[in-house]
Amino acid sequence: MKRLILLLAILVPVVSQAASATDRLTKARITACISDFRSCEGVEVVRFGRFATGAVKGAARVAALGDPDVKEALKLMKGIKSISIFDYDSCTEADKLAITARLDGILADGVVLMEAKDGSDKVKIFGVIDGKGDTIHDFILYAPNDCALICIFGNIQTEKLVHIVDND
Numbered sequence: 001m002k003r004l005i006l007l008l009a010i011l012v013p014v015v016s017q018a019a020s021a022t023d024r025l026t027k028a029r030i031t032a033c034i035s036d037f038r039s040c041e042g043v044e045v046v047r048f049g050r051f052a053t054g055a056v057k058g059a060a061r062v063a064a065l066g067d068p069d070v071k072e073a074l075k076l077m078k079g080i081k082s083i084s085i086f087d088y089d090s091c092t093e094a095d096k097l098a099i100t101a102r103l104d105g106i107l108a109d110g111v112v113l114m115e116a117k118d119g120s121d122k123v124k125i126f127g128v129i130d131g132k133g134d135t136i137h138d139f140i141l142y143a144p145n146d147c148a149l150i151c152i153f154g155n156i157q158t159e160k161l162v163h164i165v166d167n168d
Contacts, residue, residue: 027138027153029106034086034149037099042090048083079135079155089147100144107142121145134158 038045048056057077060070088099110126113136117123126140139152 027151030140030149030151031084033099033102033106034084037086037088037095037102040088040091040095040099042088042092042095044085044087044090046085050081053080053082075160076156079157080152081154082151083153084149084151086149086151087147091147096147100147103142103149104144107140110140113139129158 034045037043057074057080060074060077063070088096091099107124107126111128112124113127113129114125115122116125121143122145123141123143126142128137129135130137134157136156136158138154139156141150141152142148
């Protein structure tokens with residue numbers, strides 16, 4: 001987790017120069033893709049809307065009463081509005097190919113903030129950085145080999161991210 005935050009802090013200034021309004025991933029396109037394929041056999045979808053995400057943050061605040069690291073992480077979570085998890089590993093090969101092709105098409109418009117490899121497995125983290133580089137919007141973690149997509153919709157202030165990395 002600390003490595004991920006450190007890498008994001010390093011990449012934010014570089015990627016913010018390359019980001020533009022045309023690079024914006026839209027929550028609507030990703031949500032529509034998930035909705036279109038959720039009825040396929042073997043697909044698992046978990047969504048946490050505003051209320052459920054707020055409840056998780058509240059429970060984390062209670063658990064963080066004595067832990068300064070968790071309090072810092074909660075500052076990052078403040079702008080998160082919803083979370084969606086889309087797992088299609090148990091689908092037929094035809095469905096996997098169709099879903100992967102659709103997600104690749106949607107994510108082709110996004111900016112890759114970070115890419116990590118573990119053997120043949122690859123995970124890409126997409127996001128949108130505002131023009132000033134102050135805020136990262138809508139993190140999308142995509143692991144095509146594992147047939148998984150995790151969407152964290154909301155905003156994270158880069159200043160808070162850098163602050164956590166500096167104190168680590």
